[in-house]
Amino acid sequence: MLAAELALAGVACRVLEKRDHQANITRAFGIGPRTLELLDARDLAQNLIPNGNKIPQGQFGARAGFELTVIDSRFNYMLIVPQSGTEKMLEEHCRELGVPIERGAQVEGLTPSAMTA
Numbered sequence: 001m002l003a004a005e006l007a008l009a010g011v012a013c014r015v016l017e018k019r020d021h022q023a024n025i026t027r028a029f030g031i032g033p034r035t036l037e038l039l040d041a042r043d044l045a046q047n048l049i050p051n052g053n054k055i056p057q058g059q060f061g062a063r064a065g066f067e068l069t070v071i072d073s074r075f076n077y078m079l080i081v082p083q084s085g086t087e088k089m090l091e092e093h094c095r096e097l098g099v100p101i102e103r104g105a106q107v108e109g110l111t112p113s114a115m116t117a
């Protein structure tokens with residue numbers, strides 16, 4: 001998402017990813033309202049919503065829970081989708097903006113330099 005935002009701002013960039021394949025694992029399976037609003041600002045939420053389950057409220061054990069129907073948002077729910085699908089969608093978005101994504105490329109060091117226009 002950051003790479004895409006940089007590209008939209010006219011900053012040349014590329015993504016270096018040490019894994020040589022697209023991961024099939026999910027950690028971030030729940031996408032919250034504010035994230036959906038930010039994705040929607042780039043017309044991206046519509047790519048995820050049809051493939052997900054909308055969960056407006058939930059309970060974690062006896063003491064913790066959430067109730068999102070009361071918030072002032074079009075996206076007043078958690079969207080449950082596999083993280084691999086979200087990453088695939090963001091990767092496609094980057095490619096459309098001309099941001100190269102290089103897999104099997106591990107960053108081993110960084111050297112700060114002055115910004116150039």
Ligand SMILES: Cc1cc2nc3c(=O)[nH]c(=O)nc-3n(C[C@H](O)[C@H](O)[C@H](O)COP(=O)(O)OP(=O)(O)OC[C@H]3O[C@@H](n4cnc5c(N)ncnc54)[C@H](O)[C@@H]3O)c2cc1C
Binds near residue numbers: 016017018027105
């Ligand atoms: C168990 C668990 C459950 C979670 N559930 C949710 C949830 O439901 N909803 C939610 O919004 N968030 C959830 N999160 C948080 C979410 O997963 C992270 O906020 C999100 O993945 C962070 O994205 P990222 O791109 O910053 O980092 P990451 O997704 O960790 O990506 C970093 C990438 O950098 C690569 N990399 C690492 N070192 C190098 C290197 N030296 N050179 C090149 N590449 C490198 C890695 O291979 C990886 O692909 C959860 C996290 C965990 C651990």
